[in-house]
Amino acid sequence: MMKLLANHWYPILESREIKTGRPFGVERLGMKLVLWRGEKGHLHCQLDRCPHLGAALSKGTVCKDQIVCPFHGFEFDPQGQCLHIPANGHQARIPAGMSLQTFTVREAHGFVWFWSGEPLERYPAIPFFSDLAGWPYTTSIADWPTHYTRTIENQLDVAHLAFVHKTTIGAGGRSFVDGPYVETGLEQGVQSIRVWVSNFQDQGQPHRSQAELAEVNAGKEPSLHFLFPGLWKLQISDQIQNMIAFVPINEHQTRYYLRAYHKTHNRLLGKMLTQVMSFSNGFILNQDKRVVLTQLPLDSSEAEQDKLIGADRAISQFRRLYRRLLEGGEVELPQFAATKDSL
Ligand code: FES
Ligand SMILES: [Fe+2]
Helix, strand or coil: CCCCECCCEEEEEEHHHCCCCCCEEEEECCEEEEEEECHHHCEEEEECCCCCCCCCHHHCEEECCEEECCCCCCEECCCCEEEECHHHCCCCCCCCCCECCEECEEEECCEEEEECCCCCCCCCCCCCCHHHCCCCEEEEEEEECCCHHHHHHHHHCCCCHHHHCCCCCCCCCCCEECCCEEEEEEECCEEEEEEECCEECCCCCCCCCHHHHHHHHCCCCCCEEEECCCEEEEECCCCEEEEEEEEEEECCEEEEEEEEEECCCCHHHHHHHHHHHHHHHHHHHHHHHHHHCCCCCCCHHHCCCCCCCHHHHHHHHHHHHHHHHHHCCECCCCCCCCCHHHC
C-alpha cells in the first residue's frame, strides 16, 4: 500500500486538466480517481470504481450535478450517494451502501489539492510559496518510474551538480560542498526545509560550521525551499524561480509538475521567458533522470543501507522529518488501486 502522510494537502493535478462536463480518470496516490466538475464548475473527486460492478466512472458522463456510470446508468451525486438505479425504476429504494467513496479536493494556485485525512468542518490553509502567487509561469510535466521520495531527495541533493550536470548548471568543477546550511521548521502548518547552497572548487579549504554558514547566509533567501508533502522551489534570482510539485502516481511512479516562474508585470515577456526556461529545465531534469532511476530501493525510506555524508544534510533532514510524519499517522486509503499492468 502507498505510504502517504496523513492530514496533508497533496497537489495531484493542474486545474486546467479538468474540463467542465467531462469526467477525468487519473491514477494518483496509488488509487484510480475520477474528477469532474458539476454545476457551477465545482470540482469533485471520487474513487473511479462503480460500487455496482466495478466499472470506471471516468468512462461515463456528467449530467447536471451527477456522474453517471457508463455500464448500467447508475447516477451518483457529489457526495457519492447513489440517486438512481435505472433497472430498478424510479419507485425503488436505493440499497444501503450503494455509494461512491468521495474525497475532499480544493483548487488553488492552478493546482488541484487532495486532502489526505478525514473530512473536517474546517480545513487548514493550503501551503504554497506565497511569493510566486500571481506571476507568469510555464509548466512542464515529466513522469518517472520511481518512488516520489527519490525524486524529492534528488532536488535536495547539492553534491551531484558537478557530476550529473557538469555540462549545464554544474559546469566549473565546484565539487566541494561547504555545508549546505540547512534549516527546518514549521511553516504554514507544515514542515519545511530550507537549504543555502555554497559549492566551490576544492582548494583544500576546510568546511565551515553550520553556525558560521548561518551567519554568512543570514537575511538571504534560501537557494532551495521544500514544503511537505511535496513542494519545492529553487531561487535562481529574485525574479526567476523554478518550482516543482511532486505528485505520487503510485509506489513506483511519480509525476513532476515543474514550473518556471518569471516575476514580471509584462505577462507576454514573462510567458515567453518561462517557455525558454521550461525547455532548459526539461533538459537538465533528463540529466538527473538517467541516474536517479538507477537508485534502489525505489522508496528511500526503506534504504537504511544508504551511507549519507555531510553534504547530504538536506536529504537526511528530509528522511528524518518524513519518518516522523509517517509515524504521526499513515493514511488508510482504499485498497482498490491500479496494478502496474493495468496502466
Ligand atoms: S457497473 Fe456501474 S452501473 Fe453497473
Ligand atoms: Fe539535478
